[in-house]
Amino acid sequence: MRLVLLLAVLLLARGAVRIPLRRMKSLRHRLEEQGLLEASPNTLPSRVGSKFFSSLTGGVTTEPLENIMDAEYVGAISIGTPPQQFLVLFDTGSSDLWVPSVDCSSPACVGHERFDPRLSATHQATGQPVSIQYGTGSMSGVLAYDTVRVGNIQISNQAISLSKKEPGSFLTHHAFDGILGLAFPSIASSGAVPVFDNMMSQGLVAEDLFSIYLSSKSRTGSFVMLGGMDSSCFSGRLRWIPLSAETYWQIAVDRIIMRGRVVACPRGCQAVVDSGTMLLAGPPRDSRHHPAPHRGLRVSQWPGEGRGRGSMWLGPGQVLPSPVVLPLLLP
Template structure:
């Protein structure tokens, strides 16, 4: 054997070498010899990020309610940190921010990221673009340290905008968007922020949750790594995802005044904190609006029927005070095509009523009655 040659070279006896070998046997070898290795590995699975677990946490990031239309919080990029107002968006996956390279009208009234001020900035030559339901941007990808709610994410890929066409983003109260959907939806193959939080063991659970306040009030919150029990009542209903792109689920039906008015055979929808309204395809939403319109009573909205959305066998009432804002419907008809047909979007009109939990470990959405 090869180790016998080594013994001769160093002048050790075989018996003495065996004694020394026993003293320094790896734990894995000892467990394997005793038939305990499989049981040990099952109870203690290998986690390459275990050394980071002392940093795993559950943190809250307060959000500003802007006119019940947009909800944004603060995230920083760079070393030292440059802070920006960010829309936390479950309907997209990329992180991007207005930059000093952007000369579009939309960038003129927003804070811009300046890479020359960051010692941890690393550029790439990769171009990217994103088209949203309203607004768009183009730019290029780079890496830098990102901090969200006190969680430091090193070498996070993000985009610096170079153009932001049109007027929509000019009037938006935020400087950029932090996408919280799945990597498969990400432009340029960029890894989303929350995915890096999970991979690096920076959150105590692989989920985050969102509470949206009403009537412009304070208290809106995104919680990374946990669930805030004080922000909902009753039990959490868990809904399996039908696609891991958006946070996509199945709707059983929509009912109004005791009658099914849309999705009688079921339909697909996604839960989107970045969309202000409740959105549906033209045919279905037109049917909903036709049912509601004759019963609108602006002098007594509380007397109007709820719009019922059934999801995974549970009915979720949306009161008239939610789907009517200043006696205008918070509904919109848009065909949003996908491989599952035209999608519905459960935006803020719905999410103000229901605390939402986004579970990446089990690929489910949790819904509970918001306080």
């Protein structure tokens, strides 16, 4: 059983571990300083959905997330013994865990924390090459195994990818050092077991469930909770939506409504809920231009109830951003 929960209000569970994060300059400010902000909306989001559309024919820990430019929420993890700390994007749209290595000299690596395997007593090198392609960037490197810590959870022999090349400029401008994928093993580029699956198999979480809260506050207040959910964060009865496929967090959508009008998927369509996507994306035939600010995906019917493997709770009467790649991130 594996479930994801999107929390609607902020109240931390009693006894959950909260890790303070550094306050840092936002992506918006960094791009402004480099004269790149004007170009970003035209150049960065254009391929944001490509990672989907090409293939679409124990315990509880709370990890705080930081809102960067209303576009990414990053949290701290550590890798190795003694631990080396990194800021990662918790991404429900991918399955791999990777961080830059000291062997990477790409500009995107140089500007971020880099993992040094020689400093870790628990590091196991494999020499196996890895290449990971995202909608707006890529990395190539090698697969290794080491101890990973997320909050108060320690995962032994976790597969990690260490980047040696991060071509292009997109990853250079982001606050996160690497990505921690929360999707299913079937789409792991490395072929390795993802972090949360290892937590489940090693009995490190109380429930086979993770939940995400994204705060509307500018910098702090967001968190990801691994191994449970906070019942004080919602009222009413939970409704669980079964997944269409155990790859991404893919669900069936009845229709997409904005301002009371059906604007896409009038006969239903498939959608992916992605915490690592900053925009709304869809196939050209379903894409529409709507002036900001408003948001309006409404799941008008619940495909099913009951809590089985691969279900997702959207919340009673909840409205999410739209359309077919459905970000957990609030625009």
